[in-house]
Amino acid sequence: MSSLTAQQAIEAARAVAATLAKDAVERDRANAKPHAEVQLLRDAALPAILLPREVGGSGLGWDTALRVVREISAADGSIGQLLGYHYMNQDLLVWLHNPDALALWGVRSAEHQWVWGDAVDVYAPATTLVGDGSGFRMSGRKSFATGFSVADVSVVAVAEPGTGSPLLVIVESTADGVAPGGDWDNLGQRLSASGSVTFTDVAISPEQVLGTLDPARATPQGSLIAPVSQAVHSEMYLGIAQGALRTAGEYTRTVSRPFLLSGVESATADPYVLATYGRLVAAVRAVEALADDVGTHVARVNAARDGLTWDARGELAVHTSALKVVAIETVLEVTSRIFEVTGARATSNAVGLDRFWRNARTHTLHDPVVYKQREVGEHFLTGTYPPFTVYS
Template identity: 55%
Template sequence: MTTREQVLDAARDVANHLALDALERDRANAEPFTEAELLRKAGLPSVLLPASIGGAGLPWSVALEVVREIARTDGSIAQLIAYHYVNAHNLVWVADDAGRARWGVPSVANQWLWGDSVNPVDPDLRLARDGEDWVLSGTKNFSTGASVGDVTLVGGLTDDGRDLLVLVPRETPGFVKGGDWDNLGQRLSASGSVRFDDVRITPDAVLGSASSSGAFGSLVTPSIQAAFGHFYLGVTRGALEAASEYTRTTSRPWLLSDVEKAVEDPYVLATYGRLVARLRAAEALGRSVGESLSQAHARGADLTWAERGEVAEEIAALKVVSSDLAVEATSAIYEVTGARATANKHGFDRFWRNVRTHTLHDPVQYKAREVGNHFLTGAHPDFTLYT
């Protein structure tokens, strides 16, 4: 039996391994095939999948801890595993028993990573009928993990307006990866474009529809937003840990400080203190979110829309707090390390670049609005693939 402690030990081992050359890999901006294999060998892809198909069947709180742990040293690979957890969990949210077994058993046995091509604000993909099959066509500008994933979850629209989730194995003819992800941060997240040139989708590759799977299936959005929050918390802690090591070993006290070491400077101490205090509070909220989300998943088909809404609002609060803290803290570390810390050889900028890039996924102000609206009126936001 796989336990929470075993999974977190494996995640820490992966994080420590990734830390050895995190900066060099970030600058290389290569497709993360080696890193994906590291996740597979650690057994992390099957953490959430149910025991009925061979998975560990652990709660969502554990998966979120895995994301946070890996994000300490490599934000890109934390994004890969976070998106995988959400994509693969559509086997639980959306698929029927036959689909769950058909795709879940090999997914667990081979520790498959699932890529993502579902972004609802990206150009739509079309599914046209051809006998019993579907033909998938179109382009997605952003498709995290598709180039290195074993399968990719794809959201397409049919001619009669239905939205379907289908699975496309990596080497499927007509599935073209752009290899064009070259952004400020998250450089190894394999988030480039993909194109589907009349890809044939057989009936057994259709999982179902997220929009018609009820309150339980709608947990897809709170789950990915919870993963985002834990990702930001992990990067923040990683940035503070890296900065603190530099402050202890390399930073020099300011000439007007009247102290011998940077770690004795009252302003340095106060800056670290405020950031660490806020991080500890945000991490406590993150743990509460993990428990709430786990309980919501345990409700299964009995989950009500009101219960789902309460969980979504708590997660929205985490998104607001963790986003603001991550962007601020990853910049503020330079104030407690000093001018020499800006040397490219240290690479402290990668923490800020990663959170600055990913926090733009969806505007955090809309999450703040949701929290405020719920506080004042008790309202829950309508379900979308962003809320």
């Protein structure tokens, strides 16, 4: 086990990101399972930074975890997604206020720097539990999961016996009857270890049952996964935009040629190139400022624990929705317009600038941003907070 300070965690993330950036293009093209990338995270002691000190973690806040996700995403959006989802899944041990689960699974997770995946899509065809002595058997299929094939443990949403409500259980990825589909073949986020997973008569003991995501039974603290997930997504988008700008900027400085009619001797002297970069840099810096503010807000709300109110939780949901709106707009603009300031040769597969847009375009479709716009607008006009769903 290794306990990190906030600054050490951010510096470790930057070091990992530097390593990931060296062969990001090649790894994206290869589309292999990211076992080596996950090991980099473990070696840097990043998986356990959110776990409380009493179970062996670093006890850091979500403001630090979000910054770490941003740093990793700047080099590789897929690995940023894996790590961000890991933090959310792991922190369910705290959010669902299950001290026994935290003591059992948290200690193991901190000791071995476990990485957590998930299959928590409550809208997918039901995965069910049936009684089996003192425990259960789980069967079914999830069409979408993240990290399952490279994670140590994963959180799975199942239909609660008797009620059908979404119940969360912890599953070790090597358990008998667990079969990742290996069918993730999408435009971007190619190394996020996503895709389907099938469960066939998987044994579930009582200590693997974590808690419920049923909105009718949720507490403000137990519902934090929804607004925090929006913050995680936004940090991924911000990191991708930062990485795209850095990569494009270096290309413009070293490779791009001035246009024939520009009348200047280098691309870095072209006033239109300078103005375009200025617009993109300004937009990214604005998102950075809002993201830092949201990170502080998430950490403060998370620290309230059982004292958190629904109104305070609602304020966070509106704040993270606002961040997501501008983060999506910015990352899509940046990752598209960088080609205008790098030139036609920058479309070469060897350069790999397209990976930033592909990653951003793929994940920004996670849930429609127009619903986040509506939530922010409705709160502005009427004071209404978004209701708790797995998306808000």
